[in-house]
Amino acid sequence: MKTQRLFFALWPSAPVRQAIVDMLAGLPPSIRGRNMQAHNLHITLHFLGQTTPEQRDCMHRAARSLKAAPFTFTLDRLGYFPRAKILWMGATTLPDELAQLHASLGAALTGCDYQVDSRHYQPHVTLKRKLAKMAPVADLRFSIPWPVDEFVLVESVPAEKGVDYRVIEKYPL
Ligand code: ATP
Ligand code: MG
Secondary structure, X not given: OOOEEEEEEEOOOHHHHHHHHHHHHOOOOOOXXXXXXXHHOOEEEEEEEEEOHHHHHHHHHHHHOOOXXXXXXXXXXXXXXXXXXXXXXEOOOOXXXXXXXXXXXXXXXXXXXXXXXXXXXXXXXXXXXXXXXXXXXXXXXXXXXXXXXXXXXXXXXXXXXXXXXXXXXXXXX
C-alpha cells in the first residue's frame, strides 16, 4: 500500500524564516552540530508518521473542520534536547491558543485510527542536529514575533541531502 510520511506543523512566513536563519548564522562557533536547512525550518504540531490514503483523508477532514484562533508565537529562547542531541528555538511563554490548537487537533485525529503522542507538548523549531553537547551562550537575547494564522499538513520526503518537507495542505485559523 502506498503510504506518506506526514505531520501537521506551523510553517514560518519568509520574513520569520529569514529572522530564524539570521539568528542561527549569528550563533557562536562554540555551538557545533549540523544546521537544519533553511527551507525545512518549522514547528511540528502532531507527527503522524506513515499514513495511508484513507487516514490522510480522515485527518484532512478533521483539520479542515477545526475551529481555532490565530495567535502570535514569540521565539525568544534556545533549548537543548540532550537525548536527541538537538538545539532548538522556542518561546518562554506558550500562548493558550497554541495549547488549544494542539489539544483540539489531537482530539480530532483520534477518530482517524491515530494514537496521539502522550508526552508533554514542547513546541520548538529544530535549529541543529547532532549537537553532542550544548556550550553555554552568554548574553544571547532575541525576540522573533511569529504571527500564526494557519497550520499546515506536510509530507516528509527523502532527498539527496537528507529530507525535504512539502506543504500539501493549509488550514486557516
Ligand atoms: P530523519 O528522520 O530522516 O532524520 P527528520 O527527523 O527531519 O528526518 P521526520 O522524521 O520526517 O524528518 O520528522 C518530521 C518532523 O516530525 C520533525 O519535526 C521531527 O522532529 C518530528 N518527528 C519525527 N518523529 C517524531 C516522533 N516520533 N514524535 C514526535 N515528533 C516527531
Ligand atoms: Mg526523524
